[in-house]
Amino acid sequence: MHPLYRILTPPTRWFVKSSARIRVEGVAHMPRTGGFLLLPNHQSALDPFVVQSFCPRPIRSMTKSTQFGVPLVRWLLPRIGAFPVRRFQVDAQAVRTALRFLRNGEGVCIYPEGERTWDGSIQPFRRGTLHLALRSGVPIIPVGLNGMFDLWPRWLSTPRPRPQVTLRFGEPLEFGEVRDRHHREEMLPALEALLTQRLAALSGAPVSSDLRRRVAEAGGGKG
DSSP, X not given: OOHHHHHHHHHHHHHXXXXXXXXXXXXXXXXXXSOEEEEEXXXXXXXXXXXXXXXXXXXXXXXXGGGGOSHHHHHHHHHTTEEEEOTTSOOHHHHHHHHHHHHTTOEEEOOTTSSOOSSSSBOOOOHHHHHHHHHHOSOEEEEEEXXXXXXXXXXXXXXXXXXXXXXXEOOOBOOOOOOOHHHHHHHHHHHHHHHHHHHHHHHOOOBOHHHHXXXXXXXXXXX
């Protein structure tokens, strides 16, 4: 990881603490070595600052490609662990990049909902993210964010003052490396149902009706 990552982590943590009353739980669930995949729920534009600054190990963050459009930002983002993904389409390059980082023993963070929630509830997950998780063969760490929607929902122009925020790292999910695409397709409902259950429990956020329906229709229960 670039030295700038470590240089900026303490001031970013200070910024988060000045914006919210932050509590961090479950750090012991983080693997000490080897690749790992963080899958948090997504409530606010500030989520990456919270997750990245309080994660005990450096992480790479999959970031929408439009944020790389400004020259200075395009220079900065890779140096703080971000790599681009084209939204709303299959981005094979982003998948290869994420898998390379994971297989090199690094941590990667992807928000499986693909975008911030509008109402605080957990939205359906992107199938591409679930496929990548099953291909990776690394521990999958569900991460619950609670209070970030109170801090700065996407429909508000400025953050609210210092709400209580909790960041919870959950117990790793271990599926092993699933190389066969057909087998991955068969396993997607089970992973989606389990991830839904874990994120809801860790974050305290409600599950959207669309996600509940999709999990139920796939035979994964109520989520």
